[in-house]
Amino acid sequence: MTEKKWPETWQEVNPGCMVFRPGSASEYHTGSWRAKRPIWDNAKCIKCGVCYIYCPEGCITENADGFFEANMDYCKGCGICAYECWPKAIVMVNEED
Amino acid sequence: MGKRIGMEIALAAAEVAALCRPDVIAAYPITPNTHIPEHLSDIVAExxxxxxxxxxxxxHSAISACCGASGTGARTFTATSSQGLLxxxxxLPIVSSLRLPVIMVIGNRAVSGPINIWNDHSDIMYQRDTGWVSLFAANGQETVDMVIQAFKIGEHRDVMLPVNINIDGFQLTHVVEPIIMPDQEEVDRFLPPYKPFAQLHPDKPMTMGALGLPEIFNEAMRAKDEAILQSKKVVLDVWKEWEKQFGRKYEPIESYKTEGAETLLLTMGSMGETAEIAIDELRKQGVKAGLLKIKLWRPFPFEELRKAVKGAKVLAVMDRAVSFGGPGGPVFAEIRSALYDEPKKPKTLNFIIGLGGRDVMVEDFIKMAKKTALTKKLKPEDAYEIYGVRE
Amino acid sequence: MSTANLNPKKLFENFELYVPKLIEKMEYFSPGHRACQGCGEALAIRLMCKALGKDTVITNATGCMEVISSLYPTTAWNLPWIHVAFPNSASVGSGVSAGLKVLRRKGRIPDRYVKTVSIGGDGGTVDIGFQALSGAMERGHDMLYVCFDNEAYMNTGIQRSGATPFGSSTTTAPAGKASIGNKTWKKNVAEIMVEHGLPYVATACHSYPIDFMNKVKKARSIKGPSYIHCLAVCPTGWRSTSETCIKLGRLALEAGIFPLYEVEYGKYKITVDPPEKLRPVADYIKPQGRFRHLTPDQIRGIQERVLMEYNKLMNKVNHSKSWDELKAL
Structure with missing residues (x-):
């Protein structure tokens, strides 16, 4: 069914406020919440994927080379990845305004 | 072909619910509706x-399980009373907000306390604003008919709302009446298989029960209100279709001997039948009295009400619940509000009757009607009384 | 410093390295959800969904996860999902389970197995939703219930629940001159679920993701009721820093506060070995602001109780018999 992203009028509200666009929360970018950002040093990375599995946002993915990177649209800067990375391949740095 | 049988109305409600081929039934026993789930469980067990x-x-879990089941696209039925309904x-308002057509028979019973298992309408009146289509049956035949109609109304794509069918506890639930019970073929012909608007299934993942922020809440409530307002058309269509197939006529407000009536009584539920006898007697005595019986409580039939009271001088509304500290019984408040802007309207007064199973006899209706007929001027505080209170 | 850095050997033992790369890539719980930074519960949900896979219907109690995932007109869920109210996730789940069963039987939905999974926070599970949970589990519906326990009503602002640990300061059980904070011990719902006669009950924690996901998979495979109690660190409510979320879960295990075990057909089994010598509970308590007010004496009291509970569990691990073994006695 066609569904307007942001209903303006009551006629545009889906019956029962049902949502037929699974995963559409990704239209909202939580990256703006971030005070610190993770930076990967791939020289130290052992490609274990600990950062990927522990990310509460699910915003860390493996790239074609087997290294990991966070999608900054969503990364809230919690710092779990850097804290849990035991080879210390990730550091958290302040966001610059 | 359906046949005429004698059956306890609760059992008949269960039989007819089964004829509607529900997929999931979730219910909990409570007097006086208990025979409905009992009998349905028998039917399933057999x-x-x-x-x-x-x-x-x-x-709470009964209606919650109905929500879950209806969410998957199952036709769903439940029944309850009184404290159970509360x-x-x-x-209840979530079921209607989710637009899930759960069908429920309510064996109306007084709300505690003191605890009382007998009939009045206080249980449903607490649920007045939950967004359910609400029907009131006056006898066993109406109960049976309305259960089938309810599925068709609730599941209609223009409605998609839960429907409750109110039947007076004991006065109806436990009474054996002659009923024309339709057969499976007739019910199948009238009620097509349920085609849900949305289903909880991984082939098409969707979210039911999202959070509504203030930016959207007004619009969501308007949409829900429109849904129930618009449902009236479907109710009327379904009743027309019913009359065509089964020959029994249904109207939102049924009039009895209202031609030329100066004094009108208005009831909901089974007391209408007692009131009819009183009206017959009053007419014999030369009192120009008539009776209105509300069958469709939500959406409220404003138009039909205004039409039905035309020409009457005084209207007595019979309520079966108290709005404590309020303007009278809940039906009364509704009727007064519906008539407020009418240039010519009857005087209205309110008798709160039959609370917690207190008997209301033909003579009582006659007394109330006569009192009503004599009503000249009313101070607002005299507008309602709990009838028959010992002082 | 993380515990991982303190003891790299431990990491190798308890965390199967590189395994994370093998797990389901699909994010059924999409980014863009509004959980707090470092939310253990959101992580746990994400992991649970990966373990469950596509053929799942979720019912969610009102609470943090419902609020942060379903702001109309969007949803974080890539799975069919329904939220009705606070106390009834389990009863909604029983309806979903029944609906899927009957519709499949009648050929009105595709003929394949879809698991019903009901979730709730600790308040929605151990307090207000407890009756619905008990009823649904007792009735034996084919469904999994997962409690995400962050040990207080976090969504409404850190009020005490039946799962709040002793001595924790919450907004309705605050610590003060005349109070230690919460004065009751945590209700053990996993054990209560065992006594419901469930074929599968487990405890879990997001800090041990593979263990958690294996348990979810096991529970999914059981055609009947199962229950997982998942400890979920809440940096906001626990007044801990967001990056220590995983570490706190690990410390809970290492101090014997939240052992990870499963009960399969009555037989208890530890699934993640705690250290041979348990850490002092103080190691777990100290980094959390909710315990900041506790005196050494009070911490000693907690230590005693934790050991007692731990020994009680180990006694069951050592002596419990499976239903089959009991039948053969």
Missing amino acids: GRLDAEYICVESE FMQEV
């Missing part, structure tokens, strides 16, 4: 109905 019967641990209350 293999006469292919359904999942969930023997829940509370009414225990469901948290979920």
